[in-house]
Amino acid sequence: RTLIETIGSGFATKIIQYFHSKNLFEHFDTWVDPVNIAKKYGYDTHLFTDLVEFVYFSTDLFVKNESSLYKLTETYQSYEQLGHVFDKFLLTYGPCLDNLDHSLYSPCLGNDITNQTAFADAFSFKRQYADNDIIFQEFQHYEITTIMDLGCGPGLFISQFIEECPNASRNRRNKYRFF
Numbered sequence: 001r002t003l004i005e006t007i008g009s010g011f012a013t014k015i016i017q018y019f020h021s022k023n024l025f026e027h028f029d030t031w032v033d034p035v036n037i038a039k040k041y042g043y044d045t046h047l048f049t050d051l052v053e054f055v056y057f058s059t060d061l062f063v064k065n066e067s068s069l070y071k072l073t074e075t076y077q078s079y080e081q082l083g084h085v086f087d088k089f090l091l092t093y094g095p096c097l098d099n100l101d102h103s104l105y106s107p108c109l110g111n112d113i114t115n116q117t118a119f120a121d122a123f124s125f126k127r128q129y130a131d132n133d134i135i136f137q138e139f140q141h142y143e144i145t146t147i148m149d150l151g152c153g154p155g156l157f158i159s160q161f162i163e164e165c166p167n168a169s170r171n172r173r174n175k176y177r178f179f
Helices: 003-021 023-028 034-041 045-058 077-098 098-106 116-120 133-141 155-165
Strands: 063-065 070-072 146-150 170-175
Touching: 003 045, 003 077, 023 034, 023 070, 034 045, 045 063, 063 146, 077 098, 077 116, 133 155
Parallel strands: 146 170
Antiparallel strands: 063 070
16 A cells, blocks of 8 residues: 555544434435535535545445436445444544544553443444354354353453343443443
C-alpha cells in the first residue's frame, strides 16, 4: 500500500464512522441514489455523493451500477453484522486512536478512554453469526455439563447456554466489569 492509499484509507474510515453513526448504511440495502439520501437529511447533495463515491473507490463496501446507484456489496448485506463490526471497532476503539498521544503514554494503553458503552452496545442484541442449536445438540449428545467463558464481550453464548442447560455449571471471567 502506498502512503497516499494509506492516508485515503484513514479518510474513508472517518466517513464510514460518520455514516454509521447516522445509520446511513441502512439506506443502501437496495440500489439507491445518494442524492435522495442527501436530500432526506438536508446534506449538500454534491458533497454527500462525492463521499459515497470516495468510499466506493476506497473500500469494498459498495457496488455501483451504470445508473450511478449504489448498494452494499453482498458481503455486507447483513447490516446487523456490519453494524456490530463498526460498533466494536470504530466506536469502541476510535477514541484511543483519536487521542493517540494519550494512549501511547497511558499505563493502560488507552483502555481508560475506550468507549465502553459502545462496546456493550455492539453486543446489545444477539448478533450471532451461526446457529447455536447444533452446538447445543452436541452438548446434550456428549453430556457436557460445564462451560467456562474466557474473554471479552457480554457472554451471549454463555447466556444462551444457561437458558438451554439450566442445571449445568458455568464460570465466566472478563476484565470488563461493564457486562
